[in-house]
Amino acid sequence: QVQLVESGGGLVQAGGSLRLSCAASGRTFSIHYMGWFRQAPGKEREFVAAISWSGGSTDYADSVKGRFTISRDNAKNMVYLQMNSLKPEDTAVYYCAASQAPLLFTTTRRYNYWGQGTQVTVSS
Numbered sequence: 001q002v003q004l005v006e007s008g009g010g011l012v013q014a015g016g017s018l019r020l021s022c023a024a025s026g027r028t029f030s031i032h033y034m035g036w037f038r039q040a041p042g043k044e045r046e047f048v049a050a051i052s053w054s055g056g057s058t059d060y061a062d063s064v065k066g067r068f069t070i071s072r073d074n075a076k077n078m079v080y081l082q083m084n085s086l087k088p089e090d091t092a093v094y095y096c097a098a099s100q101a102p103l104l105f106t107t108t109r110r111y112n113y114w115g116q117g118t119q120v121t122v123s124s
Contacts, residue, residue: 001026001027001113002024002025002026002027002028002030002031002098002112002113003024003025003026003113004022004023004024004096004097004098004113004114004115005022005023005025005096005115005116006020006021006022006094006095006096006115006116006117006118007020007021007022007023007118008020008021008118009094009118009119009120010119010120010121011121011122011123012086012120012121012122012123013122013123014086014087014088014122014123014124015085015086016086016122017082017083017084017085017086018083018086018120019080019081019082019083020036020080020081020083020094020096020118020120021078021079021080022034022036022078022079022080022081022096022115023076023077023078024077024078024079024098025077028053028077030100031053031098031099031100032052032053032054032099032100032101032102033050033051033052033053033098033099033101033103033104033105034050034051034053034070034072034079034096034097034098034099035047035048035049035050035051035096035097035098035099035106035111036048036049036050036070036079036081036094036095036096036097037094037095037097037108037111038090038092038093038094038095038120039092039093039095039117040091040092040093043092045095045108046061047061047106047107047108048060048061048064048068048081048094049061049064049068049069049070049081050070050099050104050105050106051070051071051072051079052104053072053074054074056072057104058070059104059106061106063089064083064090067083067084067085067086068081068082068083068084069081069082069084070082079096081094083120086120086122087122088122088123088124089122090120090122091120091121091122092120093117093118093119093120094117094118094119094120095114095115095116095117096114096115097111097113097114097115098111098112098113098114099111099112100112
């Protein structure tokens with residue numbers, strides 16, 4: 001099993017920044033990719049960004065490219081999401097997820113473990 005705990009959410013004005021953190025524990029050796037997803041009220045959970053656990057390859061949703069950066073610290077078993085130039089439409093619960101799949105996927109069903117989520121609210 002892998003346990004994931006997110007932190008760093010909060011309320012920020014449009015144009016501001018936040019950094020989300022995700023602490024992984026347990027059988028982290030089984031993880032190949034880490035991802036961030038978000039879910040706004042009344043909407044489906046959507047892909048935001050992902051990173052390979054060992055190699056550093058990344059992928060981003062078009063809506064966040066150039067504004068968000070995903071990174072990881074293997075020594076600390078941490079994954080981060082730096083969010084800049086935030087917009088009201090970025091408001092959502094953000095979830096950290098871990099995938100044991102051998103390739104980077106952007107669909108929720110490819111991720112085996114999920115955190116509890118952290119709320120991000122961007123005011124206009």
